[in-house]
Amino acid sequence: MTTRVSVVEDILSANDKLAASNRARLDAAGVFAINLMASPGAGKTSLITRTVEALKDEFRIGAVDGDIATTLDADRIAAVGIPTVQINTGGECHLDAVMFQSALPSLPLDDLDLLIIENVGNLICPASFKLGVHASVLIASVPEGDDKPYKYPVMYRGVDAVVLNKMDVLAAFDFDVDYFRQGVEVLNPGLAFFPLSCKTGEGLDAWLAWLRNEVRKYVSGDSGAHS
């Protein structure tokens, strides 16, 4: 058992070093990067397309899209007119710093302000692998149920903001927003929280204001530098 644990530690520490080097590369180019994580179907791609549509006249935006198969999501993102790189993980349940590093040469980093990374749809694996970003964001969604922070604590603990998507269907589900929020608060007190609907646009403004502020702070040199 000792051997196994030590191997995992080695992998994670090697990943962390590469993540730091990715981060240095982004900083050299002045690109603020966010890592979007979520269950399959929570709305990562929809949030990205909504965000790009709203902010593309303000910031130069690029995207990296991680999936185990197909370019369906990358195609949707590229369709809103930004440089998009697809990473096919070949079955792996998460992106890691090596995969992210391999995507960087295909992006026009010097011409970007904001890079949005869509991780593989998974509430467990992506939480363990740093990429070298400036902020990590989790997208939950109403149909998944209000117990998810309690059941997937590692993911909720490691992020800088939580988006709760699909608020337009709240009435159709037994979802107690206070109970959900309470679970988040215990794990990650004071976390930025954005209930919204990518479908109707309800609540998007608060999310966009937060992201706009994070990118501006970074560009002006007053970077928080969390993840």
Place this chain on the structure above:
Amino acid sequence: MTTRVSVVEDILSANDKLAASNRARLDAAGVFAINLMASPGAGKTSLITRTVEALKDEFRIGAVDGDIATTLDADRIAAVGIPTVQINTGGECHLDAVMFQSALPSLPLDDLDLLIIENVGNLICPASFKLGVHASVLIASVPEGDDKPYKYPVMYRGVDAVVLNKMDVLAAFDFDVDYFRQGVEVLNPGLAFFPLSCKTGEGLDAWLAWLRNEVRKYVSGDSGAHS
């Protein structure tokens, strides 16, 4: 890279051997076991409680519940009055044959006809680890989106039936059942398919009839023996 692949192969082959031994143990006791897999929040626990309520006078049923944290689901299952064992995976994104083996001594196998295993909420990892069951079932749900068979092909290819849950909210989502079904058919032609709603009970009868038939075939010695 070669070393890494060979390690993964070793782990999987060791897992397969243990899975075969789990299967032999279930067969010795005459217990038909199913492995339920799904994204977080697709409705695994709801399908289990619905199924137990409907079939508990017909079959003696037990459950194994896998989660990375909490006993929330196991508590819900135990509340319908069947023997339930919780496996806390300690962060792992799937159950494996070792974990399942460790749960077996806590179950009254000789007094069971049907054992329902709830895997960890994940559309990727559980597909790679056999447990030693007689059938694997994937629960998809309408809010996740109709593109999931295309994006998570390994999971859809490896199962013996697909349940499509939350049909009661179909009208609120852009979900094309034919497109979803087509994606499944390409990967797994002729797969048993059960659109239903655990909330309203709509469509449950067809699922229960399929499961009842599988258990009866097994008990009568005419077992299909797939997974």
